[in-house]
Amino acid sequence: MATIVDVARLAGVSTSTVSHVVNGTRPVGDETAQRVLAAIASTGYRQDSLARALRRARTDSVGIVVSNVAQPAFAEMVRGVEREAAEAGFTLLLANSGEDRARESKALAALTARRVDGLIIAPAAHSSWRELDKIRRAGTPVVLMDRTSRLSADMVGVENSPPMRDLVLHLIDHGHRRIALAAGDLAVSTIAERRQGYFDALNEAEIKVNSAYVLTGSGLSEDSRADVRALFDLRQPPTAIVATSTETAAGVLEAAADLGLTPPADFAFGTFDGFAHADLFRPRITTITQPAYDIGVTAMQLLLRRFGDASVTRSKTVRLKADIAYRDSCGCIGAS
Amino acid sequence: MATIVDVARLAGVSTSTVSHVVNGTRPVGDETAQRVLAAIASTGYRQDSLARALRRARTDSVGIVVSNVAQPAFAEMVRGVEREAAEAGFTLLLANSGEDRARESKALAALTARRVDGLIIAPAAHSSWRELDKIRRAGTPVVLMDRTSRLSADMVGVENSPPMRDLVLHLIDHGHRRIALAAGDLAVSTIAERRQGYFDALNEAEIKVNSAYVLTGSGLSEDSRADVRALFDLRQPPTAIVATSTETAAGVLEAAADLGLTPPADFAFGTFDGFAHADLFRPRITTITQPAYDIGVTAMQLLLRRFGDASVTRSKTVRLKADIAYRDSCGCIGAS
DNA sequence: TGCAGCTATCGAATCGTTTCGATGGTGCGA
């Protein structure tokens, strides 16, 4: 690869002049600039961002850490971040934590060693808040995406409690009193918030929380599917179930299918963050949908805001609205 | 941030000694090494991969370009690549092409400027083969993932024609003669290959291809949904439809739903690369599923192989097997 | 005692840029 030195030699100027031509950092004489441009064209010179970054102490790159890109919601967020980043001339460094603290830690180390200008992270279940704080205090802006943390930093996510509360209230309005919650890992902030919405609704309706109705665990393992099946063996089985995520929703539906049960006939059902193309299939699942792409876009914008103006000091939290689409599975379409 | 110089000064040694301690590049006296280690601990020194990469002329990073991470198949591939990369100590730089040549080109420029050690790409529909070849000839190993190209390089993907042929033959076996194909953009190699499988099956069964039955276009736009609806207005509408991708499948099902038609009652249906959690919903769609995660893993392994042994010269193509899951939508469960 | 052969460490060049103070030449006003 041709370097700036080759170009300078060929054009008969110094490297600094070439640099100024390339970056427009200082005015350069017309005729000289032409010679430089010609030299660049004929050598096929391309700036080396590594050397550039080393010298300028900024890399024009941002890191993103999510638990798993393959989960549709995260995939959409990543797409949003990537789009916004690319538009602003930033490159995206992606790492998965696999919801594992050690892997997350490694990922953070790798990204900071690469000196990313900013970091977007959906902290893993048992993420180390202190580690992030160290990074932030060392001068790298951090944005929490989708999930919160004890860390005080910019944050963007969706409203979790209110729509969950609305969904459960909706079920209560339609006569359900025994409502179960397939929660998942409460160490994940979104899950905890969604459970809170469930509690809020029950409290408002003065229904006592039945702890046997609140299931934790991912919904993916055989264990938690057994938990769901056990629900139906209770003397007073729930008449409705809500799930906090696509994964737990799938767990519930699978476990129910094992027993030959389907919503809405056998139980009412609704979930936070459902399945793609849900309208094409039966039953249509009542779903709280989050604007995942926008979450990603906003996360990147929060970073760009810091880049643009280092004096921004107070951290900003953005909560986007989640929509509820009432469909067949909660058994109340046409019934109201 | 502390630099190697700080550490050296504190430990009372030269920077080269510190470097050798850190990297284990040369033996260092026991007592000296201890001092260096202590200095590293007390300064909180961390290697700067930027400077390191500049000097060593390798970045321990790889770039990946797909059309859209949010598509489930690509998301899984990216996950596979990331996993394998992280395990081998590589960082992943991600870019989306949006199936657009210009954006792809920009992405490639950004990645090569960052001197990635290798490049994994699913070339966009009208990707410039020459551009990739230039990169490859400049010394950066390139792996084609999921899609082929005129470029001669390592490649990993799934078998496209054979399973599509099998699927269509299956429909023919069950009495269908009027079979339509929702193809999509033929400039995408996978789509073209899948269409070929469709042709192969028809030829084998000596059924003449009816060009009115072969639809191109993404399936997402209103136009192509109109195309699908038009199919059913033909004097001789197809009795079966196969789709080449999740997107076109969704397009077909939506358009059919507009007319109140559903498989398998109104037409037999099957698709390459379907919907997640397909077994939970009705109708269950007959689907050719690809091992997307493994494709990603393999792609990264092909790169690692080149890194490990620069003498590898012949390019390798890996075609993984795709499975066909026959389900309700093709209307032959129990019927055979 | 002198020298070969180690081992442990140092020093300096290098990777490819950016950046900023210095320099040389030109034009203009006094």
Add this chain to the structure above:
DNA sequence: TCGCACCATCGAAACGATTCGATAGCTGCA
């Protein structure tokens, strides 16, 4: 004609590491 300002360009020092030839000190053998 002198001096000043100004413009275009140059030169050299960073950025933070790696790498390799050189050197110093030591052991052991002749």
